[in-house]
Amino acid sequence: MRIRFLIGLALVLIVFTQCKDENQTVLEKKYIFQVPMGFSEPILRKDNPITFSKIALGKKLFFDPILSLDSSISCGSCHRPQFAFSDPNPISPGVKGKIALRNAPSLSNLAWHPYFFAEGGSPNLEAQVLGPVEDQNEMAFSIVKAVNRLKDNSTYNQLFQEVFLDSPSVYTTTRAIAAFERSLISSNSKFDKYVLEGDKAAFTPVEKRGYELFISDSLKCNTCHSGFMLTDFSFQNNGIYEIYEDPGRARLTLNDTDRGKFKVPSLRNIAFTGPYMHDGSFKNLEEIIDHYASGGKNHENQSRKIQGFSISEEDKIALVQFLQCLTDSVFIGNEVY
Ligand code: HEC
Ligand code: HEC
Incomplete structure (x- = not known):
């Protein structure tokens, strides 16, 4: 009797834990940040854990011109994947033919950069996003207006709910893009x-x-x-x-x-x-x-x-x-x- 009870209990536990595991895999596979051999520990942020769905949302935002004034330019217009996320133009064109200040650098292994921009003016990737969105020669927009556009977009609303259990905001938008950027790891040379x-x-x-x-x-x-x-x-x-x-x-x-x-x-x-x-x-x-x-x-x-x-x-x-x-x-x- 006792043994039967224990077996029963064990079965319940197994089913329960399997369900839980399955639920987790359905919801999200855990993202494990792989530090390549010979690299130091990356600079990750506790307030912005990386998940696969966040990377996917950040990637969608990175390549979406919705964040620029006239919806003509995305981050990916100047940081082009086939050029290791740099730009073959000496100086990248921004909205309405304006030109950026500098040559667009390659974006890889950003999780190891202690600061951003050529003069080191931005302390982290979350803050860096504001730079190009607001720069009059780049995306020439305002982050608040950009976020309002995302709020008006039902696809984005749904995606932000899935990833953050929250709506598009300056906080969630910059975090999604930063998570995508941290996932750009180059270590196969x-x-x-x-x-x-x-x-x-x-x-x-x-x-x-x-x-x-x-x-x-x-x-x-x-x-x-x-x-x-x-x-x-x-x-x-x-x-x-x-x-x-x-x-x-x-x-x-x-x-x-x-x-x-x-x-x-x-x-x-x-x-x-x-x-x-x-x-x-x-x-x-x-x-x-x-x-x-x-x-x-x-x-x-x-x-x-x-x-x-x-x-x-x-x-x-x-x-x-x-x-x-x-x-x-x-x-x-x-x-x-
Ligand atoms: C004193 C430090 C220093 C030394 C030594 C140095 N570099 Fe540089 N290198 C820099 C800086 C700073 C830049 C960026 C300058 C700029 O953006 O105008 C740069 C840029 C470059 C670039 C262009 C990178 C890009 O993405 O635009 C290459 C390639 C390069 N260096 C190769 C070399 C080689 C090869 C040597 C040795 C012969 C060398 N560097 C020695 C500091 C240095
Ligand atoms: C119009 C072209 C253009 C657009 C659009 C653009 N960038 Fe850039 N990006 C640049 C240039 C030019 C620099 C170098 C600026 C500097 O050093 O002052 C830069 C620098 C950066 C850096 C710093 C890299 C480093 O080594 O310090 C990051 C990160 C970055 N961009 C991400 C983004 C993201 C994210 C977006 C979209 C929200 C974006 N960029 C949109 C041109 C662009």
């Missing part, structure tokens, strides 16, 4: 295999030579483009101008010693993110190597690490080939986006 995963067969001898040059004492590229992101996130003047039209970091600090300093960009997927530099003024990687080899234009804030060097044509080819090893073709070709 030859660089990842060779340098971070230790697969010594991943580079050809020429690519290996290029890597040795990149980290060499004479080129010093990795003193700024360091670590798994190929940036130390510092602000540096890399000497591309004598006179900077764009004040760079000084735009934020109003400090003359910050003029012409920009956040060191990640070089991941660099072969796909041209044209280069904050203003898109460099067309290709060879030009960039020539710039560093020349020792720069000697602006008063130019980093002392940029001293110039001599490099043979053969080594230049090797360095370019190494830079091409930073391409993650899975990321660029990913249908998921």
Whole structure:
């Protein structure tokens, strides 16, 4: 009798827990943030847990022109997936043919950025969303008006209810987009295999030579483009101008010693993110190597690490080939986006 009762109880428990599990899988599979090998812990936010449905909503918003004044431009118009979420235009066109301030950077591994924009003016991804929506040269709208449009849209209302149990608001809209952005992880390059995963067969001898040059004492590229992101996130003047039209970091600090300093960009997927530099003024990687080899234009804030060097044509080819090893073709070709 007792045994039968226990078996009965066990069955009830099993069915109950299975139901619960099934319900969970029907509702949502748990999103587990995968930290790639050799990466540090990402900067995640407790008040914005990532879920699959939130990523899907954020993605829909990212590619929807509804957030711009005349519904003509989405985040994805300037951050295009096939260019690692950058723009092949030197300066991206915003609404009504206006032009943005800078070259649109690639968006990958944003969960590891300590701040955003070339002068570091935005502290987190949730806050960053307001920048392009409100920028008169980009989406030229207001986040409040954009959210009102979402409220008037029955599909969005339903989706926000499903994801947040809440209606579209500035809070929920910025959180959905930020969650999608944190899910953009690029870690499938030859660089990842060779340098971070230790697969010594991943580079050809020429690519290996290029890597040795990149980290060499004479080129010093990795003193700024360091670590798994190929940036130390510092602000540096890399000497591309004598006179900077764009004040760079000084735009934020109003400090003359910050003029012409920009956040060191990640070089991941660099072969796909041209044209280069904050203003898109460099067309290709060879030009960039020539710039560093020349020792720069000697602006008063130019980093002392940029001293110039001599490099043979053969080594230049090797360095370019190494830079091409930073391409993650899975990321660029990913249908998921
Ligand atoms: C008109 C083109 C344009 C549109 C539209 C646009 N962006 Fe950008 N984005 C840029 C440019 C240009 C920059 C660089 C700005 C800077 O550094 O000051 C940038 C920078 C960023 C950054 C910072 C990257 C970094 O490395 O610091 C993020 C994140 C970003 N955009 C996300 C978005 C999101 C989300 C949207 C939509 C809500 C959006 N962008 C819409 C052009 C655009
Ligand atoms: C003193 C720090 C520093 C050093 C050393 C340095 N860079 Fe840079 N690099 C920067 C900064 C800062 C930028 C962005 C400047 C801008 O936006 O105008 C940049 C931009 C680039 C870009 C363009 C990135 C993009 O998305 O537009 C490439 C490619 C690049 N560097 C490669 C190299 C190579 C190769 C070396 C070694 C020969 C090197 N860098 C050495 C600081 C540095």
